[in-house]
Amino acid sequence: MRRFTRNFFLGKVGIGSEHPISVQSMCNTKTADTASTLKQICTLAEHGCDIIRVSADSPEDCQALGGICRRSPIPVIADIQFSGESALGAIRSGVAGIRVNPGIISDPDLIGSIAAAAKAAGTVIRVGANAGSLKPHEVNSRIQMGMEKDDALADALCGAVLKQCAELEKHGVTNIKAALKSSNIQVTLQAYRKFAAITDYPLHLGLTEAGTPRTGEIKSAVCIGTLLNAGIGDTVRVSLTADPVQEVDAALKILEACGMRHNQVEIISCPTCGRTEIDLIGLAEKVENMVKQIQRAGQNICWRKIAVMGCPVNGPGEARDADIGIAGSRNGQLIIFRKGEVIGAYSETEGFERFSRMISE
Amino acid sequence: MRRFTRNFFLGKVGIGSEHPISVQSMCNTKTADTASTLKQICTLAEHGCDIIRVSADSPEDCQALGGICRRSPIPVIADIQFSGESALGAIRSGVAGIRVNPGIISDPDLIGSIAAAAKAAGTVIRVGANAGSLKPHEVNSRIQMGMEKDDALADALCGAVLKQCAELEKHGVTNIKAALKSSNIQVTLQAYRKFAAITDYPLHLGLTEAGTPRTGEIKSAVCIGTLLNAGIGDTVRVSLTADPVQEVDAALKILEACGMRHNQVEIISCPTCGRTEIDLIGLAEKVENMVKQIQRAGQNICWRKIAVMGCPVNGPGEARDADIGIAGSRNGQLIIFRKGEVIGAYSETEGFERFSRMISE
Numbered sequence: 001m002r003r004f005t006r007n008f009f010l011g012k013v014g015i016g017s018e019h020p021i022s023v024q025s026m027c028n029t030k031t032a033d034t035a036s037t038l039k040q041i042c043t044l045a046e047h048g049c050d051i052i053r054v055s056a057d058s059p060e061d062c063q064a065l066g067g068i069c070r071r072s073p074i075p076v077i078a079d080i081q082f083s084g085e086s087a088l089g090a091i092r093s094g095v096a097g098i099r100v101n102p103g104i105i106s107d108p109d110l111i112g113s114i115a116a117a118a119k120a121a122g123t124v125i126r127v128g129a130n131a132g133s134l135k136p137h138e139v140n141s142r143i144q145m146g147m148e149k150d151d152a153l154a155d156a157l158c159g160a161v162l163k164q165c166a167e168l169e170k171h172g173v174t175n176i177k178a179a180l181k182s183s184n185i186q187v188t189l190q191a192y193r194k195f196a197a198i199t200d201y202p203l204h205l206g207l208t209e210a211g212t213p214r215t216g217e218i219k220s221a222v223c224i225g226t227l228l229n230a231g232i233g234d235t236v237r238v239s240l241t242a243d244p245v246q247e248v249d250a251a252l253k254i255l256e257a258c259g260m261r262h263n264q265v266e267i268i269s270c271p272t273c274g275r276t277e278i279d280l281i282g283l284a285e286k287v288e289n290m291v292k293q294i295q296r297a298g299q300n301i302c303w304r305k306i307a308v309m310g311c312p313v314n315g316p317g318e319a320r321d322a323d324i325g326i327a328g329s330r331n332g333q334l335i336i337f338r339k340g341e342v343i344g345a346y347s348e349t350e351g352f353e354r355f356s357r358m359i360s361e
Numbered sequence: 362m363r364r365f366t367r368n369f370f371l372g373k374v375g376i377g378s379e380h381p382i383s384v385q386s387m388c389n390t391k392t393a394d395t396a397s398t399l400k401q402i403c404t405l406a407e408h409g410c411d412i413i414r415v416s417a418d419s420p421e422d423c424q425a426l427g428g429i430c431r432r433s434p435i436p437v438i439a440d441i442q443f444s445g446e447s448a449l450g451a452i453r454s455g456v457a458g459i460r461v462n463p464g465i466i467s468d469p470d471l472i473g474s475i476a477a478a479a480k481a482a483g484t485v486i487r488v489g490a491n492a493g494s495l496k497p498h499e500v501n502s503r504i505q506m507g508m509e510k511d512d513a514l515a516d517a518l519c520g521a522v523l524k525q526c527a528e529l530e531k532h533g534v535t536n537i538k539a540a541l542k543s544s545n546i547q548v549t550l551q552a553y554r555k556f557a558a559i560t561d562y563p564l565h566l567g568l569t570e571a572g573t574p575r576t577g578e579i580k581s582a583v584c585i586g587t588l589l590n591a592g593i594g595d596t597v598r599v600s601l602t603a604d605p606v607q608e609v610d611a612a613l614k615i616l617e618a619c620g621m622r623h624n625q626v627e628i629i630s631c632p633t634c635g636r637t638e639i640d641l642i643g644l645a646e647k648v649e650n651m652v653k654q655i656q657r658a659g660q661n662i663c664w665r666k667i668a669v670m671g672c673p674v675n676g677p678g679e680a681r682d683a684d685i686g687i688a689g690s691r692n693g694q695l696i697i698f699r700k701g702e703v704i705g706a707y708s709e710t711e712g713f714e715r716f717s718r719m720i721s722e
Contacts, residue, residue, distance in 0.1 A: 027635060028637060057635075082674075132678060132679025133679055185620065209631045209670075210630075211628055212628075214575075214578065217579055221586065222582045225583030225586055225587055226583075226586055241633065243642075244633075253575075253579040254583060258546070267576070268544045269572050269573060269577075271600040271602060272602065273388070273440070274391050274392045274422070275418065284602040288573055313442050317493060318491050318492075318493025319570065
């Protein structure tokens with residue numbers, strides 16, 4: 001069951017426990033380059049991105065934001081690091097949200113003027129802390145009183161975010177979401193669990209500096225998946241050192257794995273083993289590509305769960321709950337089955353052709 | 362904290378809460394082809410596989426098992442599906458363990474003779490159930506009394522495994538581990554959590570039919586990572602429709618993400634964003650490949666955590682706990698830093714060369 005949170009809208013996207021969990025990514029274009037930024041936003045939106053973040057460091061970035069926000073198909077968040085001026089400029093440009101890092105902007109007067117502007121404009125604020133930008137004394141004071149380093153980091157992340165949220169609330173800002181990221185998964189888990197237990201702020205989940213695609217996806221899936229499976233998390237960003245399209249794809253796959261998105265066709269396929277008498281890896285990839293092509297062409301697939309199995313032990317047997325499936329058999333033949341019932345056994349070529357037709361019909 | 366379990370040895374590998382979590386994979390060679398099977402086992406062992414499973418379906422497979430077990434560098438488990446004879450043959454051949462599927466072999470007399478042989482030979486037995494091979498009445502009877510389908514599947518998995526464990530215990534077999542797999546992650550999580558709460562059997566974690574590499578790795582990481590982060594799990598197999606080497610690699614990455622393996626160098630790298638002025642994706646991949654090459658050459662790397670960052674906000678700033686790091690800077694320069702202290706700023710070529718020397722020294 002999802003954790004209860006307050007709810008609000010970021011542009012057209014609902015944030016909080018009454019709404020579906022949304023997927024975010026971040027542009028790697030120069031924000032001031034409006035055309036490239038909008039092009040990347042559109043590509044990401046097509047791939048399933050619900051909310052986009054862009055960096056806002058300079059007056060040029062802020063100037064470009066107005067046009068980007070007006071033409072973007074999805075809500076835009078400005079990522080603020082050092083410049084309070086950029087925060088105010090971004091809010092004036094009409095962004096749906098801004099992200100501030102409490103480890104970097106913490107001056108109460110500056111927070112006060114950002115809060116006043118955000119309240120007046122209805123801008124959502126994410127208080128997004130990073131273990132790496134905590135102030136040394138925030139961590140050391142906790143270690144000195146006897147905390148282990150990881151516990152001190154998690155606790156200091158909570159402390160830094162709570163403090164900034166309180167500052168914003170003092171100025172009447174309530175549309176706040178929070179993130180407590182670290183590149184250490186155990187620290188991240190502990191920080192989110194602690195913060196989730198004591199507040200009702202919606203949570204933006206993520207692991208920072210996760211790395212290159214394979215490693216980064218596995219680390220993010222472990223971290224974000226563990227939290228989502230505990231009901232924690234309202235919006236997700238997978239950070240990868242890769243094309244942002246891969247971030248969106250990985251986030252969607254994690255949400256599906258946690259049973260929180262069901263709008264894609266699921267393909268199950270068994271590992272190969274000594275019983276496999278067909279090129280199962282090749283067959284699974286062929287089926288996966290076929291499904292992707294049909295979906296990209298905007299066509300519907302009427303099967304929810306498609307099985308690609310190496311041998312009759314696995315298919316139809318273990319894959320009997322698949323809506324449709326194909327499995328290797330003796331002598332390189334292929335069996336097609338529907339809901340556990342074998343329809344027929346065919347030669348490899350004929351079997352795949354029949355199966356393709358059934359999938360795309 | 363890990364869940365308490367009984368402990369025993371599978372060949373030389375300790376299984377249970379007193380021992381490290383081990384990594385398994387399964388050969389996709391014909392077991393009867395001793396040379397190919399041993400070659401694959403050696404490759405997998407080199408990549409970090411602790412325990413290997415091979416299918417044992419025919420008398421020829423069982424005959425080959427003796428030689429495979431004697432020459433394998435890691436303990437061998439025979440995977441039994443339909444044939445009780447193969448179970449007995451495999452035990453006679455000296456395998457360290459066998460896996461039986463309670464959905465397929467359930468006849469009490471046959472279980473009795475397998476148990477007697479295993480007890481005499483000291484063979485470990487994994488009771489490995491699969492949602493797909495549950496008997497229809499085991500699920501339907503639970504649905505008829507009002508359970509939701511997923512709950513019924515999870516409960517029936519527990520029931521089937523408990524029943525077979527009790528049968529084995531009756532014959533004096535106590536070195537039992539269990540698996541309760543499904544291709545549905547939520548069913549798998551529920552089954553393992555339930556079973557973990559009521560028994561002290563070590564658990565073999567896995568998700569069946571996870572699929573092709575990217576999707577399968579993300580699904581497995583969500584499922585196995587969620588359980589490991591709850592202290593559940595003693596041995597892990599990632600099932601992928603791919604070369605088994607990738608299964609081992611993914612399993613190791615999941616264990617590292619859960620803080621349960623620390624013997625590898627960790628590379629953190631930030632996602633690209635509008636602040637990045639260097640080819641960060643290329644740089645991160647270059648560093649990753651360099652580390653891999655050094656490790657494959659059997660050389661040690663004295664840095665535990667290496668950071669590759671896009672801009673000075675992230676490195677050294679957010680990556681200050683990295684032992685060594687490289688980050689992009691203005692005008693395409695590279696900064697090198699150690700434990701948060703900047704050593705210097707260099708041109709791209711010189712920076713990477715210096716960094717390479719520092720890594721490999």
